[in-house]
Amino acid sequence: MINVLAGLFLVAGVCFFAAGSIGLLRLPELHSRLHALTKADNLGLGLIAIGVALTLGSAVITLKLFLIWLLVLMASAASANLIASHALQQSGPAEHTDQPESQP
Amino acid sequence: MSIFLLITTLVLVLTLLAGLYRAAIGPSLEDRLTSVLLLGTGGVALLFILAAVTGSSALIDVALVLALLAAVASAAMTRQEQGHD
Numbered sequence: 567m568i569n570v571l572a573g574l575f576l577v578a579g580v581c582f583f584a585a586g587s588i589g590l591l592r593l594p595e596l597h598s599r600l601h602a603l604t605k606a607d608n609l610g611l612g613l614i615a616i617g618v619a620l621t622l623g624s625a626v627i628t629l630k631l632f633l634i635w636l637l638v639l640m641a642s643a644a645s646a647n648l649i650a651s652h653a654l655q656q657s658g659p660a661e662h663t664d665q666p667e668s669q670p
Numbered sequence: 671m672s673i674f675l676l677i678t679t680l681v682l683v684l685t686l687l688a689g690l691y692r693a694a695i696g697p698s699l700e701d702r703l704t705s706v707l708l709l710g711t712g713g714v715a716l717l718f719i720l721a722a723v724t725g726s727s728a729l730i731d732v733a734l735v736l737a738l739l740a741a742v743a744s745a746a747m748t749r750q751e752q753g754h755d
Contacts, residue, residue: 576674587708587712591688591691603707607711608711614715614719618718618721621671622722627730631718634737638737642711645740645745648744648745651748652699656699657698
């Protein structure tokens, strides 16, 4: 029973992680790729952490997994901010190059 | 259960290949730094699942070190070109 629940969390986490990585491939610009990385991938990591915590089943390890997930959240947010501000200084504000604005 | 976890690991490794593609294609430095970020987060996820497969909790400490290194790497690369310290 616990194993089935942990398996569901793991599958969901890997699906979100794959969605974030496909976003990294397919999105047209740097800033949207940063969105895909910092939101979808960290959510997938959190679901994987829940699945692993259910599999291993120790209280100390669950606390450690949760704290590492928080650290990865904050580190990827800070890294994304640094990358975006570096891109801003290099090439100026991003312009809308692809889509026309006449779509309602 | 172990077979299922190993299949999950394989799918994650295939997902991380997307980061390598972005590192090869990406037209600027910042695009390549996003692949560093993806490999960091993906490596942490991979190490979590491997800790569940082998049952040893030492791999979780390795995941902690990898997360810190990925953050420091992207911070160092963005600071380098500004000429500040």
